[in-house]
Amino acid sequence: MSALPADSPSPVPHNAASLARLRLLAVLSISQIVGWGTSFDLFGILGRTIAADIGISNETGFLGATVMLLIMGFAGPASGRLLERHGAAKVMAAGSVVFAFGLALLSQAQGMASYFAAWFTIGIAGTLALSVACYTAVVEREGSSAKSVIGLLMIFTGLSTAIFWPLLSWLTGLLGWRDTLLLAAGCHLLILVPLHRFALPPIKTRSQTAQAAADREPMPLTALQQKRAMIALAIISIGFSSVTFGVSSSLIEMLTQAGATPALALQLGSLRSVLGISARAADTIAGKRASPVTSGLVATGLIVIGFLALIFGHGSVWMLGLFIGAYGVGSGLSAISRTVLPLGFFSVSRYAGISAKLALPGNISQALSPVVIAGLLDRGGLPLLLTFTLAVSALVLAALIFLAMLSRQSTIKR
Template sequence: MLFAASSGALPPRTLPIAVGALTVTQVVGWGTTFHIPAVLSSRLSAGTGLSKEIVFGGITLMLLVAAALSPAVGRVLDRDGCRRWMVAGSALVALGLVTLALAEGPVVFGAAWVIFGAAMPLALNQASSTALVQISPGRARRAIALLLLLTGLSSTIAWPFLIWLDGLVGWRHTLLILAAVNVLVCAPLHLACLPSGRVLVEPALPPSRPSDQDPTDRRPIPGAYGLAAVAFSLGGMLTWGLPLHMIGILQGFGHSETTAVSIGALVGPGQVLARAFEMLGGERYGILAIGVGSGVLMILALGALLLWGALPVGAVIFSIGYGLSGGLMSIVRAVAPLRLFGAATYATMIGRLGVWQNAAFAAAPLGFALVLERFGSAVLVWMALAVGLACLVALAMLARRAAAVQAG
């Protein structure tokens, strides 16, 4: 037993019910925070008098605040369980939306994104993954993969809905309606579908292969935290920083805007395929082996772009390979801490890792934009390749040390 329970063993359907509820709340949560500038940037800029650069800077502010708060949030999630804090996170998202709807200038606009940053570790990935781990560490890997697969549709759902609602009632009323959705839909789902207090989890299921360590095993892996922080942050720089510039990168290799948009759109299917692979058969492999595979795919994708990027086939190979790598890496970031540090302190450790990851996520879009503007696509891809190689080395070292501990 990893946690004290206030109500005995959990019913067998607790995990699938939680996955279903969290799918809804994560799609809504991401769609009503991170995706807002992508759709409403022109409206926000005109309504607040701020430039589009500052509007998109709200995401950077959100990520930096989330980075600062992630360790403390991790500790309280491990201590108290996730239900009450995820309810609070949904309420904070609603408060941020109301604040953003009232914004007339930079102060209130910035306050809204600070609130979103405070809500992020409570309402989004950190808490949702922790909730699944606390319910069942032995089945958490597949549950997290399924949740990531389904919530990958957040932009597909959110963007058309935001455009439709904005055309119907205007952007300020759109934000107020979204606030109501978080209060009336997400908060009740968290309250009704997640266990209360510090939940009881059953013993982990038997490992499917020797490479899959029991998630209740707390044997220390030398340097695990440092290597994980380096690998996940560098990998996150690529998976968060490059997509925003995908069209510009492909245009830099000689493709028209129309072709660049069409080829760049293949990243999404690649991510879905990667998460589907994990769902259907990925558990046959250790999660750190999946991480190394993700790093190799990223290197191959970037290499294909450098070698054949001027040809449509090279750009297609890059987009699909990049999507596959990013999809796998998102699973590795969520599941590997369970493999490395165990279930009892899972939230604390992903909170500590979140400091470096969110800082990297926040810096990457602007940093890559500056490189692309000043030096061009080829230099940016060479820089990304160097980052990818460093990420792969860290992942390989981490996997090797974990295997040595497991064998010992």
């Protein structure tokens, strides 16, 4: 009789395990599509409408997104402790309650104070119910084999804009933005709370052997090496956020300054998300054959190739196409890599706490990098921006090489 993998919680029939995984994927896909669709993504449809109605400028209105991401980052370590103590199902259910309250508060906003109070609340909700909490729910149930499910989740989550922009536009025309937000609040309260609390597959009771495997570090790192690994992971999180999330908000302007016509810039820019989703799908199919470090190195290399194509392309359509192809695939790979990298250096049972700590620099970078990128592009043009992005990419590459060397040294020691 063959032995079970070390991190298997208990003998489970293959069909039952597959159904549980499908259930996990379905519940969390709905959770993340609705969560992002009714928070960060709503700015694309409702941002200017809300700002005009409550008497604030568009620039001030869009600061709500920055507030949300900053609060998600700063509250990350606290949410990590809650996830470790209570588990993802309870924390995400609580997050959906807070989401409902935040959206209801936003629906009644009359000025700047109540508007930002609502986004502060939505930021708290996000740290309890989005991204880190979601991936923790996967790791709790899948252990070190979580990468494929996380990859699939990222593919589905990438569809939130495609689903919610037309839906929000239709509902706003039908009900107005205030009632649309109240409907979204009701969706969180009446649908997502019970989904998170009761529909997620239960965490199977681990045997002593399986629990020991979950607690076992994947490699024998000293305390100093663990600290250095955390610093490297933080650099990767900040860097990837800057060159993906930050650059994407100025992508059309970058292409235009590189020589593309407005129509071509729009066409090329629209391909980025498709290429990113395709890259995530390919990485998910590759599974364990592609380690997170390898995926990160490939992602960084492609992003650098893309930026170099803009520098030396002189407006060539082929080089612009090379840029969007390399950059789109690289940015898609980077998202999965930075999410599952902690599992390569820290135990399964520490994933929630480690990822929540990394969310602090990552979310701060997501909140500030669009402003920094836009400022560099406006003040120094494309050359200054590309110099900055290449420098950031070099730092990410150095951090990934360090992690690869650390992994190799630990393997030799074992």
